[in-house]
Structure formats: structure tokens, C-alpha cells
Amino acid sequence: MRPFSYERAEHSVGAIAAAADGAGRNAMYLGGGTNLVDLMRLGVERPGHLVDVSRLATDGVEELPDGGLRVGAAMRNSELAAHAIVRRRYPVLSEALLSGASGQIRNLATTGGNLLQRTRCPYFQDASKPCNKRRPGSGCPAREGDHRNLAIIGHSEACVATHPSDMAVALTALGAEVEVAGPRGDRRVPMPGLHRLPGEEPERDTVLEPAELITAVTLPPPLEGGRSRYRKVRERASFAFALVSTAVVVDVLDGTVRDCGIALGGVAHAPWRAERAEAALRGAPATRDAFGKAADAELSLARPLRDNTYKVPLARNLLVQTLEELCA
Amino acid sequence: MAEDALAVEETRKEPARHVEVTLRVNGEQRRLELDTRSSLLDVLREQLGLIGAKKGCDHGQCGACTVLIDGRRANSCLALAVAHDGAEITTIEGVADGDALHPVQAAFIEHDGFQCGYCTPGQICSAVGMLAEVRAGWPSALSTREGDAGPPALTDAEIAERMNGNVCRCGAYPGIRAAIAEAAG
Numbered sequence: 001m002r003p004f005s006y007e008r009a010e011h012s013v014g015a016i017a018a019a020a021d022g023a024g025r026n027a028m029y030l031g032g033g034t035n036l037v038d039l040m041r042l043g044v045e046r047p048g049h050l051v052d053v054s055r056l057a058t059d060g061v062e063e064l065p066d067g068g069l070r071v072g073a074a075m076r077n078s079e080l081a082a083h084a085i086v087r088r089r090y091p092v093l094s095e096a097l098l099s100g101a102s103g104q105i106r107n108l109a110t111t112g113g114n115l116l117q118r119t120r121c122p123y124f125q126d127a128s129k130p131c132n133k134r135r136p137g138s139g140c141p142a143r144e145g146d147h148r149n150l151a152i153i154g155h156s157e158a159c160v161a162t163h164p165s166d167m168a169v170a171l172t173a174l175g176a177e178v179e180v181a182g183p184r185g186d187r188r189v190p191m192p193g194l195h196r197l198p199g200e201e202p203e204r205d206t207v208l209e210p211a212e213l214i215t216a217v218t219l220p221p222p223l224e225g226g227r228s229r230y231r232k233v234r235e236r237a238s239f240a241f242a243l244v245s246t247a248v249v250v251d252v253l254d255g256t257v258r259d260c261g262i263a264l265g266g267v268a269h270a271p272w273r274a275e276r277a278e279a280a281l282r283g284a285p286a287t288r289d290a291f292g293k294a295a296d297a298e299l300s301l302a303r304p305l306r307d308n309t310y311k312v313p314l315a316r317n318l319l320v321q322t323l324e325e326l327c328a
Numbered sequence: 329m330a331e332d333a334l335a336v337e338e339t340r341k342e343p344a345r346h347v348e349v350t351l352r353v354n355g356e357q358r359r360l361e362l363d364t365r366s367s368l369l370d371v372l373r374e375q376l377g378l379i380g381a382k383k384g385c386d387h388g389q390c391g392a393c394t395v396l397i398d399g400r401r402a403n404s405c406l407a408l409a410v411a412h413d414g415a416e417i418t419t420i421e422g423v424a425d426g427d428a429l430h431p432v433q434a435a436f437i438e439h440d441g442f443q444c445g446y447c448t449p450g451q452i453c454s455a456v457g458m459l460a461e462v463r464a465g466w467p468s469a470l471s472t473r474e475g476d477a478g479p480p481a482l483t484d485a486e487i488a489e490r491m492n493g494n495v496c497r498c499g500a501y502p503g504i505r506a507a508i509a510e511a512a513g
Contacts, residue, residue: 003342006364006410030411037367037406038387048342050364052411078400082466091472098469102493103458105388107400108407238469238492239389 001040006030008052012181012215015053019211020183022049029053029213031113032076034105039118043127044134054110058215061085067221070179073112073214077167078103080111090219092228092247096170099232102239112214115168115178115194118205119161119269120241122146132158133202140202143305149243152304152311154268159202160305162266163195164241169265170230172273173247176219182212192263195270202269223259226251227326231318232265242266244315248322250281257281257290257327264298264315274298277319286327288320295319349413353378354422362409369393369404372419380420380449384495391494394450394457395419401457403493420449423456432456435507443498454494455508461490462512482512 005025009015019027025048030036032054039045058072061083069090071080080086081097101109123129123141130138142150142160150160172192180187194206208214232245245265251258260281262274280294295316302312345364350357353376360375369386372378372395381404384392388403395404396418423430432455435441442448462482470489471480480486487505496504 001365003344004364005345006347006408008411008413030408032406033408033411034388034403034406037408040365041386050408054411078461078466081472082461082464087467087472094467095469095472098467098472102388102391103461103490104391104394104401104403104454104493105406107397107402107457238489 001043002046002048004047005049006052007050008055010056012053012056012058012213015051015056016181016183016211016213018049018051019213022051023210025049027051027211029112031074031110031116032105032108033113034101034109035113035117039125042125044118044125053112053213056215064218069219071111071217071219073110073179073216075111076107077101077109077111077114078106081106089222090170090174090228092173092230092249093167093170093219095230096166096232096245096247099230099245100166100241111167111217114165115171115214115217116206116208117165120164121150121161124161133161133198133205136201136203146307147305148307149241149266150305150308151269152267152302152308152315153264153272154197154270154301155303155305156198156200156202158200159198159269161198161202161269163205163268163270165271166230166232166242166245166265168192168195168271169245169263170247171217171219172263172271173228173249173261174219174222175261176217178214179216179218180208180212181215182209184209186215188218192271192273198269205269223249223251223261225253226259229322229326231322233314233318244311244318246315246318246322248319248326250323250326252286252327255286257284257286262298262319264319267302267311267315274319276301281323286323288324291320291323292316294323347410349410351409351412351414352416354418360409364408364410366409367405368395368397368407368409368412368417371409372404372417378419378421381453382446382449384447384450389495390447390450391454392447392450394454394494396453396457399457399460401454418453420453423452430456432459432507432511435511436504439503439507439510441500441503441507442496443500447494447496447498451491451494451496451504454491455504455511458490459508459512482509484509 028047382392384390
């Protein structure tokens, strides 16, 4: 592991200044470290300076006047999943968090760090292999190699990686916004807009600029009358990344879908907001037939690779089943 | 190849950075000088001689390195020691009350919750932390829907889900689950 200097930030302004000052040494923010420390050990990430933001005072939730909820970036995944307001009003978020990782990892991992975790594409994690995300221009062996678990939507010639976060999929279905502070001021980024599609620059996972820091995630008031669910399909029952997952929030009245928020995980370089499915469902009857048409509308965008065509029917079936369960 | 050579060169050129860190380990204050790169696991094993926590995978996947940090279970291999300056650390060496075994330790012996024993310190520390989570009413992926109706029932499936971060290569899982169920009372 490359040697690095370390400092603990006392507040976000200090953290941003420290990250900006350390740009020449490849300064990075440290949250819980559950992904970053591993990638440093693998030689995939090589920061020369770490700015520890895990003890900033942004470690709790705050109820907002509009009925929404503000989640601090340093809040641990385990505490967020267990929080009474989250469980009662945003159960899809609690479910998504608890479907990911292990108890030990959730106790370390932070909200901000969860959003910024890197892909688990095997070529990205192996520093001896080419990878356009790790070393731009070196090529993408996954296109012809092991891509069984990789993207079916929105990928590019340069990169077919998927974003691994479960939490981000729930935040996308909920219409959350990410609060960002940086050297040039503060801004709010609506999910899924934080994460980019790979295009020609797969080295950039997100729209964040150098030294920008995630300070919080804001949830809008819960959909009135809505029910929500996170479902995840993986190769073993627990402690594995999604092959495909879905977060669904839906409000049905008298057999008609009034409103919904739908996102898919494990299919793209970003949590995937299923806008076409949402549009097809609003005002539609809450029937299996309508659910299937909505899923097909979304998955018409799919361009699966040689060995991951299975993800298309998997995503369709998962979405239809989840909608049926919520609307039963 | 070029990238690897570059990385090695870079690492050679740059001096290690040392920092002073204070940890309270099993009730004892320890002042340490560390390389910033040291994981909590390496500090426990190599600097403090506490070899109970094991280095299984060193990637946070096997749980053999599990310790309690400020009362919460965590993978000590993924924790940079410098980031936990001032923390209270409990390892397997510190869970018993003097000569009296912790109830989870006693239950592991009673139910044969191990074979080779390599994963056992991590299993026990993880179970101690997990049972505290259950007492605090924390949900799991299986019990999120139970709402605020008190701590969830610790069925076999519930224990397996909550212990998903601890792998046992010998497959002693039935004994491990039985031990945890008994210790939960």
C-alpha cells in the first residue's frame, strides 16, 4: 500500500480545504473505509493523503418542515437502517441497507461512502488487468470476458461496470437529493443524477468535482398512501451483491396506480430510474398485465452482453412480482 | 505491468508516515506509534500481541477479524487504526469477566460451536455485538417488517442472516446457531 498522510477533519469546510490542498498528492476522503481500505490494499486506489470525514457532526437524521428527512453523510448504514422514522416512513430504504453487506460492515460504512463505493467488476479490482475505469485507455476485458454480473443498460464500448450500492437504488426510487459542498459552494444533486453513465469517461463514477464532499441526503415526504419494497436477487441468500434488484414505491387507489417511483440495481453504471415503467404505470390499472407492459417498456432499453442476457427476464419478473406483492 | 512497476517505485520513494494513536484495548489504555497504513487487526496482532482476532481474508469477507469498536462489531482488517484513535476496543481476549467465561463463550463450548477454531474468536465477538443489536431492537433483512414491536425473535434463519459476515470453513454452523440461541436466553 502506498504510504499516505492522514488528517481528521473537524468540520466540512476544513475537510474541503484539506482535500483541495492535497489534490497534488491524490487526496481522498475517508468514511468508514470498508471499500476504500480494501481497494488501497489491492493497489486499485493509491491516495497520498486521507481526509477522514467519518467523525463530522453529520451523523444523524433531521426531520424537515416539509415532512421529509435529512440524513447526515457520516451516519452509519446500520444506524440508518434501524432508525425508527426510516423504518416507519421509508421502509424501502431500511430494507435496501439491510440487504447489503454484513452487520460488521454496516457498522462502519457511512451514507456518503455507500454512495461513492466503486464497482465490483473483477477487472477493476485486479490491478494487473487492463481497465478503462482504473487506467483510462487501457481497454475493457469485461466486454469479451467475464461480464455475467455486469451491465445490461446504458453501458459503453469503454465500460460495462455496474454500481454496487443497494441503498442508492432505494434513494433513487424515493426521489432523494444529495447535498454536496465544495470549494465553489454548495449544491443539490437529485438521484440518480449523482452517478454517471460511463460513456467515454468511465474513470468518473459520479458528477462530483475534485474536493467536493457529500454532506447529506434529503428524502422528500413519503408518498401519501404509498407502499414500498426492496427486493434483491443474488447468487446466495445473504452477503452478496445484487445480480438484479428493484426498489418500488407505489400508491394504488381503487385498483388504479396513482403514483410510483421505481429503480433497478445491478443493471447499469448508476442506480437506474425506471422512468418509462413509471410513466406506463401512472393512471394504469394495478394488474399483472399492466405491470408486465411497464417492465417491458423499461427493458426495451436493455442491450445485454453475451453472458448476461438472463438479467433481462430476471429484471422483468422481479419488477412484476414486486408490484404484484405491493398492490395485492 | 507498467502500472505495477510504477506503483512499486512510487511506494519505494515515499516514506512511511507515522502517527501517535491511543486505543483503550480490553480496558487498558495503550499509546502506540503507528504507520498510517496499519489496520486495527495488524496493530492488535503484531504490536499488542493479541492474536485472538485472525487474519482470514483481509478483505472484510470472512469475519475472522471481528472485534468490538466502542461496543459495535466491526471487521478490524478494514479499520485503519489511525481512524479509530481514542476508541474502546474489545477483542476475544477481553470478553470474559476474569476467569468467568462470557455466556456466548460458554454456549459455544456447550454446543460444539467450532471444529478447527480459527473463525471462533470472530464468531464470538460478532455474536456478542449482534445480540446487543437485537436487544436494541435493530432489524435484519428478515425482520424489517416487524415494526416497533420489540426485539425480533431469534429463529435459526434470523441468526443465520445476522451472522452472515462470519464464515466457518468447517461448517460448524448448526452448533454456532444453537450456541447463540442459548446465549440469547
